[in-house]
Amino acid sequence: MDLEFHLEKHFNYTSFRVGQKEVITSILDGKHTIAMLPTGTGKSLCYQLSGYLLKGQIVIISPLLSLMQDQVEQLMMNGEKSVIAFNSFLTQEEKYQALLHLNKYKFIFLSPEMLQSESIIKRLGEQQIGLFVIDEAHCISQWGYDFRPDYLKLGDVREKLGNPLTLALTATATPEVKEDLIESLGLGNWNEFIYSVDRPNISLSVETISSYQDKTERLVELIKNLKGPGIIYFSSKKVSEQMAVLLKERGIDKVMAYHGGMEQESRVLIQQQFLHGQLDIICATSAFGMGINKGNIRYVIHFHMPLQLESYLQEIGRAGRDGLKSLAVLLYSPGDEQLPYQLAESELPSEAQIEWIYQWFVEHDEAVKNIEPFENEVRRLAGLTDIQWRMIKNYLCESEAASLQENFLQLKIFINQRLQIKRKKINEMHMWAQPPYEECRRKKILKYFKEDKTIEVEDCCDQCGIDLASFYTDSDNHKTAEDAFDWKRHLAEILLISERSE
Template sequence: MNLEIQLEKYFAYTSFRPGQKEIITSLLEGNHTIAMLPTGTGKSLCYQLPGYLLEGQVIIISPLLSLMQDQVEQLMMNGEKRVIAFNSFLTADEKNHALLQLHHYKFIFLSPEMLRSKSVIDGLKKLHISLFVIDEAHCISQWGYDFRPEYLKLGESRDKLGKPLTLALTATATKEVKNELIASLHLDHWNEFIYSVDRPNISLVVETVESYQEKSERIVELVKRLEGPGIIYFSSKKLTEWMSAYLREHGMTRVMAYHGGMEQENRVLIQQQFLHGQLDLICATSAFGMGINKEDIRFVIHFHMPLQLESYLQEIGRAGRDGKKSVAILLYSPGDEQLPYQIAEAELPSEVQVNAVYQYLEMNHHMTTNLASFEIDIRRISGLTETQWRIIRDYLVDQKELLLKVQFQKLTLFINERLQVKKRKISEMHLWICSQIQQCRRKKILKYFDEDMTIEVENCCDQCGIDLTVFDLKISKHQVANSSYNWKQQLANILLVSERSDEK
């Protein structure tokens, strides 16, 4: 089979990006496949094209509702109607109807939580599943930076579905993450395609500023100076909105905030405006970017320090997908590392919260058989967020055969281990930012992922020496901006020239 012909037939592309053809060939030959491709190198094509070439349905497990919706919309824009996102956006009636119609769909996107529903599993068992895809597969590993408890069940779900041909996709995974991923999915044989995390066309810059105010002022300078479009990442929803307003006050009108607390309709609208060039800049939390298929992003700025190198790479990887020169700038103020530690601790249940849940269940022991029914009461008395509750609930369900006291002892140990992993990741990120040794930043990242730097990169990083003027706005853009701004003067000049011509 000539895959290039099939690629052009289904997607109107004439050639594959590095790694795509090898991964697709592996799947078409019937091999379970683990693939690590850098952000922005077209991972979704690795299951979409085989999906068209294999008989049966493709099941895609995706961790984020926004990512799922984006991928569904992209397939629909490509003319594919047999696609559905099976997630919490569907009403009960819509879910029931979709379950009866599953055989009519080619691509079925599922959240990991939805896959744990007996009715969903029973519906999927009736299908001929040609490919079982785990997107963002690093979420499986307890050592992964974006660990999701629900992902740990995917191996069991895969077994229930008859161990279909499986593709695990991720952009960043260390060796320990990859090994746990393989074990969790119950793979007995597989092919691996591990490509470098490096994106040589993205220059890496860390700037140290002394204060919050100085950081805000530097953002204005950079945005006015750098060729866009661009993204600025924050760890605070409130700050995305404040900064977008601050930038508009300083003359940048084509900027909007984006975060997970916004209404879905507003998020979709802002995404579309950015994709179609109606916005030049997005001030966003990490909720923005996954699935955003925009090739010409020229810069990514981090206002806050990321929690780990893996997510930093994911976020800067949204720049330069067209292969052209782009820049990633991280602004650091002394003490910035405190916020990531606070975020890490807030994501996990505290010892006080765990003890509150234990005491509640100890007094109402019969409730442990159906935790979900008492979620509202348990969360109220313990003050758990939705994420914290999911961690406790899923862990207790796994350990339900043990005595309650033993379950909670193991849960406390598990939470402490997770917190230590998160703190280690923050420490590694902080060390990368603040290292006093004049060593290439790119080389340090590659070493973290057990890679060697094999090519010399021009304008590599601030440690190697970098010329930021390379990324400045082009003169022609300034001229366009100035001409549109000074239209009255332009008109006056035209009239003056016309009068002089008439006099002649």
């Protein structure tokens, strides 16, 4: 089969990126496939093009609503109408109608939590599934940085659906995580395509800065000088908004904040403005960038230290997808690691919350057999997030402990293990950002993923030497708010303000 012909026909590309053709060929040969492709190589095309060449429907499991929505919008922009995402953006009536007419859809996106619904499993079982895709497959592994308990059940889901042809995709998985993934899915025989996590066209730099104020000033200096467009990552929604305002006050044009707490319509508008060049800079949390298909992002700056090397690679991998020279800068101040520790702890239920829930169950023994009627009350009274509650509920429902007390003791052990894994990941990220100065940062990342550095890279990292001036732009080409009035941007900002005030 002439895959290049179909690539141009469906996507208007004339050549494949690294690993794409091999993965697609494996799928079309009817082989279960595990693919670890570096960020920016277009993993989604592996199942999209395969989908057009396979009979039956393509079911894609995705962990994030934003990623799911981005993929749906990209398919629709490419002219694909028979695509649906089952998520919270659909009303109950829309979900009901979509399930009723499920056979109309070629591409079906679902969260792993949605697959716990018997009605959805039943309807999927009545379809002809040509390919079962697990995106961000590292979420399956209990040793992974972003473990999701509902991902562990995907092996059982596959079995209920008749063990369809399966593709597992990830960009960042250590060998330990990969082995866990294989065991959980129970694929039997599979083809494996593991490529280096390295992106040689992205130069790596860490700047150690003594104070928050100095870090802010350095950020402004970088943004004024670097060739764009670019993304600045923050761990705080509030700081991302404050910094967007500050940059505008300093005369830097075409910048907006983006985070998961914003209205969906606002997020979509900002994404589209960035994709089409109406915005040059996004002050974002990690909610931004998954699935964003913008090839010319020239830099990614981290104002806050990420929680682990895996997500750091994911985020800097949004730069340089066109293969051209790009820059990743981490601005580090001593003590920055404390915020990731706090965030990691807040993602998990505290011991006090677990104790409260245990006492509640002791007093409401009827809920032990059927928790569903009491879920909202328990969550509200215990002050649990959706993720915290799903983790507790999943563990309690799956546990085979002899007593309620033993069940909760095991839950405490499990939560503590997760916290230790997260702390270990933060420490590894922190150590990567530190001296010794003689060790190449790229080499340290590759060593973490059990790889060797085999090629010499120009402008490799700050330890090997970077010519930062080569990433700078002429000041004449850098327009500020005082230089020109952009009516499109002004109108977009008015619309955003209007939407937020409603």
